[in-house]
Amino acid sequence: MRSITHYAHGLNIKSELFFPEFPIKETSNVDVFIRFGKTNLSNSISSKNIREVYLSKFTKIKITSGNLIHLFWNDIGIFSINNNEIIINPKTGLNLNFLKFLLFGHAFAILLHLRGRLVLHANAINMDNNAIVISGVSGIGKSTISFTFHQKGYKLLCDDVLSINIGKKCQTVYPSFPRIKLWPDVIRNFEEDPGMIPKIHNKTSKRFYNVSGNFSDIEKQIKTIYFIKETGNIKIEEINPQKAMMELIKSSYCFKLLNESELSENLSQCSAIVNKVPVKILEVEKSYESLNKLVEIVEKDILKN
Incomplete structure (x- = not known):
C-alpha cells in the first residue's frame, strides 16, 4: 500500500490512510507512521499489567507496559499508539469518516502527549x-x-x-x-x-x-x-x-x-x-x-x- 507524507502538529506523518484535505510534504524525514496492521488489542484485554481509562461514554483506552496505548470505541479495538506510530485495526467495520474523526481527535492527542507536548x-x-x-x-x-x-x-x-x-x-x-x-x-x-x-x-x-x-x-x-x-x-x-x-x-x-x-x-x-x-x-x-x-x-x- 502506497504511503503519503503529510505535515501537521510540526510532524512529518507518513500514512497509509490518505487525507486529501491535508498538506502533502515531500521529505524523507518521517516523525510518525500511520499504518494498518495487527494491533494486539485482544492481548491487551487479558493482560494483568494494564490501566483502563474512559475518555467518554463509548471511548476508552488501555495502557500497557512501556506506555503503549490501545484505543477502543464501543469495545471495538481501533488503534494502538506509541510516540511515533499509530497502528489501525483494519477489521473495525467503522465508516472511514468516523475512523478519521477518532484518529484526528483522541488518537493524535495521545500520540502528541507521548511525544512530550x-x-x-x-x-x-x-x-x-x-x-x-x-x-x-x-x-x-x-x-x-x-x-x-x-x-x-x-x-x-x-x-x-x-x-x-x-x-x-x-x-x-x-x-x-x-x-x-x-x-x-x-x-x-x-x-x-x-x-x-x-x-x-x-x-x-x-x-x-x-x-x-x-x-x-x-x-x-x-x-x-x-x-x-x-x-x-x-x-x-x-x-x-x-x-x-x-x-x-x-x-x-x-x-x-x-x-x-x-x-x-x-x-x-x-x-x-x-x-x-x-x-x-x-x-x-x-x-x-x-x-x-x-x-x-x-x-x-x-x-x-
Whole structure:
C-alpha cells in the first residue's frame, strides 16, 4: 500500500490512510507512521499489567507496559499508539469518516502527549502573527468563535486538539489540520449551505469545514489564552495565576491518562505557560448576534497588550 507524507502538529506523518484535505510534504524525514496492521488489542484485554481509562461514554483506552496505548470505541479495538506510530485495526467495520474523526481527535492527542507536548482541548487562530488560544468545556462554542475570526480574515491554526511546545523563552502552538468541526446551524448563520459540506461521520450532523485556503501552517508564539465562560455578558476578565493554572489543568486533553510522573510534568508545563502568557476569561453571550462584538473586544485586548 502506497504511503503519503503529510505535515501537521510540526510532524512529518507518513500514512497509509490518505487525507486529501491535508498538506502533502515531500521529505524523507518521517516523525510518525500511520499504518494498518495487527494491533494486539485482544492481548491487551487479558493482560494483568494494564490501566483502563474512559475518555467518554463509548471511548476508552488501555495502557500497557512501556506506555503503549490501545484505543477502543464501543469495545471495538481501533488503534494502538506509541510516540511515533499509530497502528489501525483494519477489521473495525467503522465508516472511514468516523475512523478519521477518532484518529484526528483522541488518537493524535495521545500520540502528541507521548511525544512530550502539552495537549489542550482548545482552538487557536493567527492574529497579528501570534497564536490566540480559545479554550473551554465541550460545547461552549470554541469552534463557532474560531470560525467567526476565520470569517473575518484571521487564519485558523488548529481546532479541538492543540499541541504546545514548551520553550525556555516562549510557548508556541503547532498548526494542526486545515479543517474545523461545525454544526449545520453555524454554517447557515454564515450564509453557507451545510448540505455542501461533508459530515464528520454518519452518527452526527456536524460537518468538517475545509479552511485550507485560510490556514496558518507555521507554528506561532502564544500571545494570550482565553477560557470561554457563558455568563450572558461579553467582556474579558483578568484572573490570578492560581486560577489560570486550574483552567489549564482542566483543559489538558490527556489529563485522565497521566501517571504520577506525568502529572508532575503536566503541572510544570502549565506553570511555564502561566509564567509567560496572559491567561484570561472570555465571558460570552451564547447568540450569533453577539459574535461580531466578541471579535471586536478580543481585537482591542490584543492590541493593548
